[in-house]
Amino acid sequence: MRLERVGRRHGLRGRWILREVGLDLPAGALVRVVGTNGTGKSTLLRLVAGVDAPTEGRVTGRPPRTAYVPERFPVALPFTAADYLVHLGRVRGLGRAAARARAEEWLERFGAGEHARTAMAELSKGTSQKVAAAQALLAEPSLLVLDEAWTGLDTGARAELDAAVRGRLAAGATVVFVDHDPRRLAGEPSAVYEVRDGRVRERENHEPTRPAPGAPAGPAPGVPAGPGSRVPAGPGSGAPAGPGFRVPPTPAPRSATPPRPPNPAGPRPPRPDHRLRRPPPAPRRPPRRPGRRAGRRRPGVRRPHHRPHGGRGALGRAARRAPRRLLAHPSPRPRRRTRMTALLRYQTGLLLRSQRWLAPLLLYVAVLGVGISVGEPVLGALGLTAGALLPVTAWSVRICVTQEPPAARNVVAAAAGRGRAHLAALVTGTVLPVLVGGVAVLAVTATGNRRGVTALAAATAGLLAVLACALTGAAVGALVSRPFVRAPGWSLSALVLGSLLALVTTGSPAKHAMTALITGARTPIADPPWFAAAGAVLLAAVCAALACRATARLE
Structure with missing residues (x-):
């Protein structure tokens, strides 16, 4: 997706909010937009999502499956939370059963499953924001635009939204977001753009990837990484002069927990990480005998009944009748x-x-x-x-x-x-x-x-x-x-x-x-x-x- 010399102003003679905006948003990129209040960040996100049309310039390559989460989601809608999500799912090309199943799944993941039958006018601000995030993730969008979508969410819902963003990135989608918390997805964005004075500029040195919690910090500049390595002598280096001097190994930090006794049976083999491996392919069924009817059932044998995730939720039988292929694969482009x-x-x-x-x-x-x-x-x-x-x-x-x-x-x-x-x-x-x-x-x-x-x-x-x-x-x-x-x-x-x-x-x-x-x-x-x-x-x-x-x- 590309924005070429895009400008935007409200009305025919209003002031220009953005001018000469040029962006390249490749697939699988996480793009962060920063700036102070009132500089045009939300206007830029609406242009990216296709909500507003540019006054000048053009936008090309927008994916057909685009989702947008506004900063303030309204509650004055005459629907229940489940009915609203079903309507939005059908607008994005899903069938009724698949839309209900995915609505139930995302409401459960965000911790709002008990509010599926609650009227939108009776929802709190945080629950309404959960519904807004759920509608954006129903049809597995190829372009996800988040305008301070984490505002009003509790800790569990924020973590779930972070995981959903990483899941869309792993699937090759493009995610563009705005959030005033600098710790939000810190170190993960592919590019950071700053909006200032109606212009959008890319930050060359945005925040680097932070180490995982509990990981040792990297070596300081000019200090070798491992023990026993040579240190160059010189003024201001802090190392004694003389050839062949080696740095003694750094002692390991003491832990308050006493070490475990060794296992008499020997060390355990490492557990395989099933999350990074695909399961083995299922054995192929033997060919069907000629002349046998496909719908005939053997006496005493019950057919397996597959139930999608959350089949016993509050959305009824339509979610349980949803095909599994609609839940496992992205929806095609709707006609x-x-x-x-x-x-x-x-x-x-x-x-x-x-x-x-x-x-x-x-x-x-x-x-x-x-x-x-x-x-x-x-x-x-x-x-x-x-x-x-x-x-x-x-x-x-x-x-x-x-x-x-x-x-x-x-x-x-x-x-x-x-x-x-x-x-x-x-x-x-x-x-x-x-x-x-x-x-x-x-x-x-x-x-x-x-x-x-x-x-x-x-x-x-x-x-x-x-x-x-x-x-x-x-x-x-x-x-x-x-x-x-x-x-x-x-x-x-x-x-x-x-x-x-x-x-x-x-x-x-x-x-x-x-x-x-x-x-x-x-x-x-x-x-x-x-x-x-x-x-x-x-x-x-x-x-x-x-x-x-x-x-x-x-x-």
Whole structure:
């Protein structure tokens, strides 16, 4: 992975945080980033993880499996710890069973297994940070970015995270981390970069590898390493002059523990270190006899039942049904369709569990209940049904775009890409109002006064008008929320004004669709608004593309 002349600033005219950054991050490297507070260390890590896009320069060679741990992980998510990890595992390409099994394993390793069924809002700061570290290690990432990930962890969890970092390095992954504790992984980084005054410079002489605890210190400069070696005589050397002088051997330090008596049976042979050796290959099974069915069981012989690590935990039977090959080997690169489906499932779960959908739904039902009267022509009622959906869809899109805390949004962006995650939020906020509007159209068509208009023609015209108004409202919601308008007050004001203009402005797809239905209510002719629906599709696609492209640069 390489960063070439990368620069980053917030907004279009904000101050530059980083300029002319050039980094080479080879596979299997441990890179440490140091610097004082406010110098841009977190900004550099977000650029490396793919959370933010560079304002200038380019980033190449980023691995497809990237994980990011923010400094402060939010707890305001409407999931339990296990459900959140399963969603993130599926976003990274894991199946449901494998994601549950790995979620249980990492929660147990970090000492948070008993909190698997606890709501995220009820977790403490340290337990939330354990969940953040677990989500990053679910799919064995090839690039692991840690922004003070050890903050808030207890001693055991910190040691486990250190071991996990060493495990990823042994597997050939790249790890980039920031931590203000100089003893964190001391002596192990391949390179140390310092961020100062908007520039990133490599430290030539970073801390050397420290000796293991209990190991003797190395010889001082100018002193021979072993006993009996010659010492050069000279002024200031501290050794007596004369040829052939030898340093007497240094006596061994005395220990408080008395030495053990010798073993009468002789010295024991050294134990082999099984951690450094691979187990012998299993014997190959004999070839199966021809004609024997594969599923036949011998009487009295039970098949062995393999259970993954932590199979009796709190995550249920799905973890026990996880294939062992998914737990032992890294997950393949997920397909875009699978990743997008997981993102839509995640955004839908956020919207439904947060219950923020209730206010737009009640507004829509209230408008229909007040505006539609008994005996009204069906086409006129369908026009009101479609027009009322425009501000509701804009409101729903704004809710979905802003419902995630920034840190949780950055985690998902590192896993799937900032633009793809934003697109999933836009689609979720659009699809649900369209479904509600479709149900309303069918209900109005079935109960309204058709006056010579067939039910099929009325339903077709109503569904096309609902699609045109909903997509126009989605375009309004995409333009009046983040990343273009981030202040809540200004965003809400722009939403109301934009919805009103979209309903009355000439050339708007929503106005064209409503005009076609209201005009058809005076005559028994239903004219389906095909061109309005096509124009709304094009408008929504353009606005969504602009929002997805701008979200990584303006935030």
